[in-house]
Amino acid sequence: MFSNAVDYDRTRILEAASHACARKRYRRASTLYRRVLAVEPNNMELHARLGPLLAATGRRFEAWASFDVCGRAAIAEKKLERATAIYREAARCLPREFQAWEQLAGVERLRARDQQALDALLEGRRKYRRRSHRPEAIALLRRAIEIAESNLDVVLDLSRLLARSDQESEAQLLLERLAQRSGGTRLRRLRGAQWRIAPTLANSWRWLHAALTARRDEPDLHGSHA
Numbered sequence: 468m469f470s471n472a473v474d475y476d477r478t479r480i481l482e483a484a485s486h487a488c489a490r491k492r493y494r495r496a497s498t499l500y501r502r503v504l505a506v507e508p509n510n511m512e513l514h515a516r517l518g519p520l521l522a523a524t525g526r527r528f529e530a531w532a533s534f535d536v537c538g539r540a541a542i543a544e545k546k547l548e549r550a551t552a553i554y555r556e557a558a559r560c561l562p563r564e565f566q567a568w569e570q571l572a573g574v575e576r577l578r579a580r581d582q583q584a585l586d587a588l589l590e591g592r593r594k595y596r597r598r599s600h601r602p603e604a605i606a607l608l609r610r611a612i613e614i615a616e617s618n619l620d621v622v623l624d625l626s627r628l629l630a631r632s633d634q635e636s637e638a639q640l641l642l643e644r645l646a647q648r649s650g651g652t653r654l655r656r657l658r659g660a661q662w663r664i665a666p667t668l669a670n671s672w673r674w675l676h677a678a679l680t681a682r683r684d685e686p687d688l689h690g691s692h693a
Contacts, residue, residue: 477503484516493520511537515553522560531557531564538570542577550574558587562594565603572610585614589621601632617645619653623660630664638664655681 484499497520504513514533521530534557541550554571561567568591575584588611595604608625615621622645629638639661646657658674 475502475506477506488520493523496520497524497526509540511540515556518557519560527561527564531561531566534561534567535570538574542574547574547578551578558591562591563600563603565591565606567591568594568607569610576614581614585611585618588614592624601628604628605632612641617648619645619649619656623656626660626664635664651681 480499480503484496484503487493487496487499497517500513500517500520504510504517507513514537518530518533518537521527521533534553538550538553538557541547541553551571551574554567554574557564557567558571568587571591572584572587575581575587588607592604592607592611595601595607605625605628608621608628611618611621612625622641626638626641629635629641642657642661642664646654646661649657655674655677658670658677662670662674
């Protein structure tokens with residue numbers, strides 16, 4: 468079926484691909500869609516259909532290429548909501564594809580939706596839990612810091628991963644910058660993180676001072692929320 472150019476019938480091929488999808492014959496459907504794409508390489512609708520099929524059959528690199536070409540085309544046409552949907556689907560189908568999370572967050576920022584961009588970056592970070600995934604986790608958290616530099620949980624997470632990746636100096640600098648703008652329990656947590664990275668006498672004193680100050684100020688903090 469459809470063995471050569473003479474057999475090319477676009478309608479029949481697409482119908483066969485749709486039928487193959489319905490029967491969960493994803494490899495067959497992928498082959499058929501790619502036959503049409505060989506003739507229509509700029510058909511974004513077909514690329515959008517192909518991406519999930521390639522992901523389902525383990526062809527991650529090719530799947531991402533299909534998703535990304537769709538997403539970039541949507542951005543070029545200023546269809547940012549469409550681009551968001553494409554990259555969200557890419558992230559769902561390819562949860563370990565770093566660029567999917569990066570691009571999703573980037574489109575959200577183009578839409579002036581920084582909170583959604585931050586949420587995407589942190590969701591992506593949660594996909595990278597293993598030691599071998601630290602570079603990707605660090606990269607996503609670095610981008611998160613660009614959006615929310617005062618987010619305590621993000622700073623603590625990034626500093627911890629940096630320290631475990633032999634980047635203690637950067638981790639300490641990150642913590643110190645936020646510590647300079649913090650107080651109470653927040654400062655105590657930051658000083659504690661600094662001490663765990665480098666349990667020096669100076670860091671011990673900083674943590675103790677922050678702990679005592681937080682305890683002293685605790686009644687006032689509670690009162691301020693009453």
